[in-house]
Amino acid sequence: MTDEAATRELLVELLGEFWRRGWVSGTGGGICGPADGGGLLLAPSAVHKERVRTDEFFTVDPSDGRVLRSPDRADLRPSECNSIFCLTHRTFGAWSVVHSHALSAVLAGDAVAADGADHLAIRDLEMLKGIPGVTNTDVHLVPVIRNTPREPELVRQLEAAYADPRFRAARAVLVRDHGAYIWGADVLEAKRHTEVYHFLFEATVARRGRKVEERT
Numbered sequence: 001m002t003d004e005a006a007t008r009e010l011l012v013e014l015l016g017e018f019w020r021r022g023w024v025s026g027t028g029g030g031i032c033g034p035a036d037g038g039g040l041l042l043a044p045s046a047v048h049k050e051r052v053r054t055d056e057f058f059t060v061d062p063s064d065g066r067v068l069r070s071p072d073r074a075d076l077r078p079s080e081c082n083s084i085f086c087l088t089h090r091t092f093g094a095w096s097v098v099h100s101h102a103l104s105a106v107l108a109g110d111a112v113a114a115d116g117a118d119h120l121a122i123r124d125l126e127m128l129k130g131i132p133g134v135t136n137t138d139v140h141l142v143p144v145i146r147n148t149p150r151e152p153e154l155v156r157q158l159e160a161a162y163a164d165p166r167f168r169a170a171r172a173v174l175v176r177d178h179g180a181y182i183w184g185a186d187v188l189e190a191k192r193h194t195e196v197y198h199f200l201f202e203a204t205v206a207r208r209g210r211k212v213e214e215r216t
């Protein structure tokens with residue numbers, strides 16, 4: 001099996017896993033991974049993510065998001081995340097990016113909005129060690145950006161967040177009222193970061209809820 005064939009199978013497997021966990025449900029969310037020859041494999045837009053097949057990915061040029069190869073099915077369109085995945089690849093060398101519509105990501109964004117902050121501060125969790133260069137004694141900052149009517153319109157805010165030195169260790173950005181983008185050097189690293197960050201979001205939101213209950 002070629003590297004790309006294996007990647008296509010892995011992406012399909014992960015879309016199914018992430019769908020079962022409620023992270024890419026209702027046709028939302030997405031994923032990309034490396035294609036042979038330097039392109040990015042991109043899941044199609046507005047389809048049931050747990051039903052995507054290995055021959056339904058687009059191949060795009062990460063330098064400009066241009067579609068290099070389309071699947072045979074003419075009704076498919078490349079993911080709305082195309083420009084964001086390409087930007088994330090160009091900025092960090094990430095060969096895989098996950099877009100999550102998880103409830104925990106939305107609730108984590110709510111917590112930040114209530115504080116009037118532009119980031120989520122995560123602390124005192126062993127799981128922080130799952131992020132490269134981060135220890136369980138660090139306060140880990142994840143940027144939070146505002147939602148826009150269309151996904152490609154997020155690019156400008158993402159560029160600012162990616163360039164902000166406060167967020168150098170982050171491998172994720174939260175989008176308020178929407179979800180998160182989470183990336184890694186390869187597909188399995190992106191998978192690990194996706195699992196780690198969802199745990200961190202869930203733990204931070206649950207602890208915050210407990211504190212509010214204790215005060216009332």
Ligand SMILES: [Zn+2]
Nearest residue numbers: 028029099179
């Ligand atoms: Zn989305």
